[in-house]
Amino acid sequence: MNRRTLLQAGIVGAAALSTPFLIAAHAQGTGAAGQKRHKLVIQVSDNDPAKWNLALNNAKNVQEDVGAANVDIAIVAYGPGIGMLKLDSPTGGRIADAMKANVRVVACENTMRGQKLGKDDMLPAISYVPAGVTEIMKKQQDGWAYLRP
Amino acid sequence: MNRRTLLQAGIVGAAALSTPFLIAAHAQGTGAAGQKRHKLVIQVSDNDPAKWNLALNNAKNVQEDVGAANVDIAIVAYGPGIGMLKLDSPTGGRIADAMKANVRVVACENTMRGQKLGKDDMLPAISYVPAGVTEIMKKQQDGWAYLRP
Amino acid sequence: MNRRTLLQAGIVGAAALSTPFLIAAHAQGTGAAGQKRHKLVIQVSDNDPAKWNLALNNAKNVQEDVGAANVDIAIVAYGPGIGMLKLDSPTGGRIADAMKANVRVVACENTMRGQKLGKDDMLPAISYVPAGVTEIMKKQQDGWAYLRP
Numbered sequence: 270m271n272r273r274t275l276l277q278a279g280i281v282g283a284a285a286l287s288t289p290f291l292i293a294a295h296a297q298g299t300g301a302a303g304q305k306r307h308k309l310v311i312q313v314s315d316n317d318p319a320k321w322n323l324a325l326n327n328a329k330n331v332q333e334d335v336g337a338a339n340v341d342i343a344i345v346a347y348g349p350g351i352g353m354l355k356l357d358s359p360t361g362g363r364i365a366d367a368m369k370a371n372v373r374v375v376a377c378e379n380t381m382r383g384q385k386l387g388k389d390d391m392l393p394a395i396s397y398v399p400a401g402v403t404e405i406m407k408k409q410q411d412g413w414a415y416l417r418p
Numbered sequence: 419m420n421r422r423t424l425l426q427a428g429i430v431g432a433a434a435l436s437t438p439f440l441i442a443a444h445a446q447g448t449g450a451a452g453q454k455r456h457k458l459v460i461q462v463s464d465n466d467p468a469k470w471n472l473a474l475n476n477a478k479n480v481q482e483d484v485g486a487a488n489v490d491i492a493i494v495a496y497g498p499g500i501g502m503l504k505l506d507s508p509t510g511g512r513i514a515d516a517m518k519a520n521v522r523v524v525a526c527e528n529t530m531r532g533q534k535l536g537k538d539d540m541l542p543a544i545s546y547v548p549a550g551v552t553e554i555m556k557k558q559q560d561g562w563a564y565l566r567p
Numbered sequence: 568m569n570r571r572t573l574l575q576a577g578i579v580g581a582a583a584l585s586t587p588f589l590i591a592a593h594a595q596g597t598g599a600a601g602q603k604r605h606k607l608v609i610q611v612s613d614n615d616p617a618k619w620n621l622a623l624n625n626a627k628n629v630q631e632d633v634g635a636a637n638v639d640i641a642i643v644a645y646g647p648g649i650g651m652l653k654l655d656s657p658t659g660g661r662i663a664d665a666m667k668a669n670v671r672v673v674a675c676e677n678t679m680r681g682q683k684l685g686k687d688d689m690l691p692a693i694s695y696v697p698a699g700v701t702e703i704m705k706k707q708q709d710g711w712a713y714l715r716p
Contacts, residue, residue, distance in 0.1 A: 307705070308708075309704050312565075330701070331700050334697055334700075334701040349472070379479050400479050400482075403480050403483040407456070410456065410563055414708055414713070416610075416704065498621070549628050549632040551607075551628050551629050551632075555605060555714065558713065
């Protein structure tokens with residue numbers, strides 16, 4: 270077997286495993302070069318503006334610490350925490366700033382239905398998911414870290 | 419090297435990696451086809467019936483959102499949260515319903531010992547683990563997402 | 568192709584994948600033999616000595632349950648939880664015991680700056696990180712389980 274043949278065999282060996290490996294790599298959040306991108310989902314489920322501010326502080330601190338370009342952050346508000354994202358939220362201004370800084374801010378439509386809230390009742394430009402809890406679960410299973418302030 | 423030889427080489431390459439790959443796949447909770455099953459461990463560690471109801475709501479919402487057949491859910495009560503699973507729990511009826519819907523409900527025997535509780539003091543048909551915290555840790559290391567309502 | 572050639576091809580196939588596999592193994596916290604070491608990061612972010620004691624109980628219970636030699640534990644205090652690690656902390660004695668039992672106890676320097684705390688204000692022999700939240704995020708992405716008592 271010459272060098273070229275060995276190389277071909279190696280490529281076939283790699284190809285045979287490429288599908289499962291890509292799945293594993295995706296789940297780990299590793300990029301093509303094997304470097305890990307930071308990903309953080311922050312849960313807000315308390316009816317407590319101090320917790321809302323803490324969640325926003327946490328997002329900002331992570332961005333400052335690792336560089337905003339190196340981390341994806343999503344804040345998911347659900348259940349008793351949904352008030353954080355209502356029009357009259359005391360943290361409305363800070364949430365707008367966070368979204369400008371590329372933090373994704375997400376409201377739970379399940380909770381909104383239960384509390385008779387429409388999108389007109391919510392802060393502008395936020396995102397929506399059918400169920401906040403599912404979003405938090407799926408993100409972790411896609412390799413995101415979890416934080417509950 | 420002909421096609422058949424290339425194929426053989428590929429099989430050997432795959433075989434050389436099959437053991438570690440299976441370990442990685444198990445840790446990720448991926449099935450044979452690479453599809454991810456949802457798994458969620460919910461921690462109850464507050465002495466607060468509102469939190470107990472929230473945990474039960476969260477379990478139900480995830481089941482409704484992704485389909486009960488597609489997600490494994492375990493609720494683990496420990497420390498100050500153990501009251502959720504005592505005979506006189508205000509959430510006893512809802513817990514029975516959750517178990518009928520295949521949510522696993524687990525009490526921490528460590529906590530029970532500390533609070534002089536026997537299985538006769540607890541709701542019927544629940545499960546037990548030696549240490550709730552260890553259960554929560556192991557589940558995450560087996561690829562389960564974590565939720566603390 | 569003879570047996571020796573097939574074997575060589577297999578080795579090449581394995582070598583082609585060794586780098587990404589090692590990354591995946593590291594992220595999972597698997598050792599050379601594929602056995603998983605337990606790793607647990609415990610978040611303390613409440614200004615509540617009952618929570619501080621619960622965090623210390625949880626660390627101790629996991630060590631007793633799986634064997635202290637089989638688990639790495641880090642307690643990370645930040646935000647309103649930083650008081651746990653101040654010189655006047657009511658849990659100072661228990662924290663010293665935990666560190667003797669190889670629990671790593673970590674204070675957030677971001678929080679300390681915000682509260683004008685220097686290392687002289689803190690318990691002796693604890694560790695420091697620039698940002699507690701980042702530490703908690705990174706640990707999870709390295710395969711550590713997360714616990715918020």
